[in-house]
Amino acid sequence: MRVTESIADFSPEELDELTADCLFGKQYLSFVEEEHGSRARVLYFYERDCADGNRLTAFAPAYVYREPIPLTFRLGDFAGGGDAGPFGRWASHLALGVPVRLRSRVFTQDPTATRDFLEQITEWAGQTGLAAVVLPFVLGSDAALRAGLAAAGFASAFYEGDFYLDVSGGDIEEFLTSALARGPRKRFKNDINHFLSSGLTVCDIAELGPDATVLADQHRALMERYNRPAVEFTQESFERFERLVADRRFIGVRSGDDLIGYSMSLYGHGTMHVLRYGRNDEVQDDSRIYINVGYVEPIKRAIELGCGRVHWGKSAHRVKTLRGCRHEDGIVYARFLDKRVHRDLSDVFSRLDVANRERFQALTSGAEPS
Structure with a gap:
């Protein structure tokens, strides 16, 4: 596994071939790098197959925030306790995925290699002195990534729904x-x-x-x-x-x-x-x-x-459901390098998962959330 801090190290064609996702293409990643680069350390984890023309075989963008940016995910706010709580040292968290349209994805040419790639990223985070690896918004349909995260010991909790219409x-x-x-x-x-x-x-x-x-x-x-x-x-x-x-x-x-x-x-x-x-x-x-x-x-x-599909992301629940929008689960995954803190997070996440799903159901149905 290698790490770079510049999207210029990748061609649009190879990113499109591996990711097939405009949120992880060179255009959007270039925008995010320039938009957030002064307030975050922008990182790209990747692997190449030297025996196959240096082909890109694994890829994951990530960010370590130096200062708070409006609407970016902060684990302390989600899990409780805010910046002062046990999960609130957001400047020591490695956030995998992209902001603005919150989405966490890890790409491997071979889906069975996802866990190993995640383990290498987590090991890098520990060696760098970071406290946690966080994926703020994994889609429920991303079966390969979710399986890899579970196998790598990440805790998970439902966050929100990602609304869409097939057109x-x-x-x-x-x-x-x-x-x-x-x-x-x-x-x-x-x-x-x-x-x-x-x-x-x-x-x-x-x-x-x-x-x-x-x-x-x-x-x-x-x-x-x-x-x-x-x-x-x-x-x-x-x-x-x-x-x-x-x-x-x-x-x-x-x-x-x-x-x-x-x-x-x-x-x-x-x-x-x-x-x-x-x-x-x-x-x-x-x-x-x-x-x-x-x-x-x-x-x-x-x-x-x-x-064939239009995504609107989260929130505005009733507006979207009343107009026929469906949703995918958006799930937070996180792993602390400190095992005691991670056990505490897992306990919190198990409760949050139930509460957040109940709240989301109430918001989409029009009932008052408890």
Whole structure:
């Protein structure tokens, strides 16, 4: 196993061949490296087969955060106790996966090699003086990784659901008619009709230009609305995403010349990820800006691009379930190098797993979580 701190050491083609996932392709990883690089140590664990033309056979991006970054996962907050608790030394945790669209994956050409690759990464973390290896969001469908993590002694607990829709058909109308049940179909059509009667227009923002400032302002307003301690994306963040990620969409909503809402998406390998959304807080959402720019229009673009699935990530549970979204389990895995601390974490995780699943079920069903 080898370690590097530069995504420049990998070609787009070899990453695409091994990962087949746009969240782990060179475009998105280049964005994350530049976006988070001043606040985290960015690492890439990998293996190559020298007997096969130096072919990339294993790969996992990871981060050791030097300072807190809004909306990144922190084990102390998840497991309890915060930064001062027994699991809260987040600057000594090796986080495997990618942020923004939280996803933890470890790629090996041979699935049976996953455990060995994980053991090598964990050994490296211990030798480097880190306290834990954390995978904040492993999908429930990632059977090979989950088996490798269990065999390597990682503790696990359900975190959240990752919501998605499988899309098909020649256009949005065909998709709504053929792929959705009556209830979600009626809600989407109602959302579309509200928007059509509003006089607002949708546009693809080919070049951000001065709109980057507007996106940053609307993002900041969203963070303030939900009492986030700081903004996640600045104007430079949006400009960086535009510059480094070619396979993306910025969709805008305009009232006349004014940009009053947007969504930001990434696509590749048959999947679109809607990453961020914002709107002008002074504009009432009677026209269903959120649903149209955040759901309807990305579905349209996904169909046009030939994508078979659109992901929206976690949260907004009822909005998504009422419109037919399904979900995959998102599971936290962690292993502390100190065996006593790890036993304590395993006990906490066993309780959290049950409680978090009950809470998620309540949120998706519309019941009040206990």
